[in-house]
Amino acid sequence: xxxxxxxxxxxxxxxxxxxxxxxxxxxxxxxxxxxxxxxxxxxxxxxxxxxxxxxxxxxxxxxxxxxxxxxxxxxxxxxxxxxxxxxxxxxxxxxxxxxxxxxxxxxxxxxxxxxxxxxxxxxxxxxxxxxxxxxxxxxxxxxxxxxxxxxxxxxxxxxxxxxxxxxxxxxxxxxxxxxxxxxxxxxxxxxxxxxxxxxxxxxxxxxxxxxxxxxxxxxxxxxxxxxxxxxxxxxxxxxxxxxxxxxxxxxxxxxxxxxxxxxxxxxxxxxxxxxxxxxxxxxxxxxxxxxxxxxxxxxx
Ligand code: SF4
Numbered sequence: 001x002x003x004x005x006x007x008x009x010x011x012x013x014x015x016x017x018x019x020x021x022x023x024x025x026x027x028x029x030x031x032x033x034x035x036x037x038x039x040x041x042x043x044x045x046x047x048x049x050x051x052x053x054x055x056x057x058x059x060x061x062x063x064x065x066x067x068x069x070x071x072x073x074x075x076x077x078x079x080x081x082x083x084x085x086x087x088x089x090x091x092x093x094x095x096x097x098x099x100x101x102x103x104x105x106x107x108x109x110x111x112x113x114x115x116x117x118x119x120x121x122x123x124x125x126x127x128x129x130x131x132x133x134x135x136x137x138x139x140x141x142x143x144x145x146x147x148x149x150x151x152x153x154x155x156x157x158x159x160x161x162x163x164x165x166x167x168x169x170x171x172x173x174x175x176x177x178x179x180x181x182x183x184x185x186x187x188x189x190x191x192x193x194x195x196x197x198x199x200x201x202x203x204x205x206x207x208x209x210x211x212x213x214x215x216x217x218x219x220x221x222x223x224x225x226x227x228x229x230x231x232x233x234x235x236x237x238x239x240x241x242x243x244x245x246x247x248x249x250x251x252x253x254x255x256x257x258x259x260x261x262x263x264x265x266x267x268x269x270x271x272x273x274x275x276x277x278x279x280x281x282x283x284x285x286x287x288x289x290x291x292x293x294x295x296x297x298x299x300x
Pocket of ligand 1: 221224268269270272273274277278279281282283284287288289290
């Protein structure tokens, strides 16, 4: 197998050219409409966006249809101003007994109480997140750990499994994909998919420090593209893929994330090489599983 693009030397132009061309051909509004982020788009107030966004992102596991169904059900209960609703204990209790896979009973009311606590303390979830950023790190991984810790503390003692599941902690070995996804929505500039919410709140955020939300599709395609050779779907792998993409787009490494992810979700990119599907693949020219082009610069 060819080497990673992370090594010094070879031109990155073929990869950048291919991925940029791929992005140009992507129907982003259509992708956005089919993505859980579409549930957050109806909210115009940044406070509502950050609350609705965190709720949707944390429920974003399992089948997409189920995610959308249950997240929409929870949002509907909270009404048109979720940031106000979660500050009201009675309104939070209307979600007592909400069930989605691991969540049940008091999980959602307690989770929302934690969000309300952080917003009351810091003014916004964005400010709470940045308060835990120790600085000095090229990415937001340390701030993510601090944010998960703050949420966990605010949720109180004796957390149920379902409640702990809503608070991803990359320190425990995972990639904190749902938190990375939420941060992408909040921190990348508004582009019809991501929302730029925290900039709208006047917070100083840096898209260059985001970590890619690592799901099975990004992991697999990242390996195909030579962005990583790591087998474990953990935070280190997400960071390695992000660093590789940052060599293509230093100020906005996650610009390719949604399109690459949907290449996998849609089934267009199979788990094993499929000559028919690979033949029509828009990024085949730089895929280590597809046919390599003669000018592929990342060979051994
Ligand atoms: S060439 Fe085939 S394996 Fe490679 S990204 Fe495209 S569909 Fe996936």
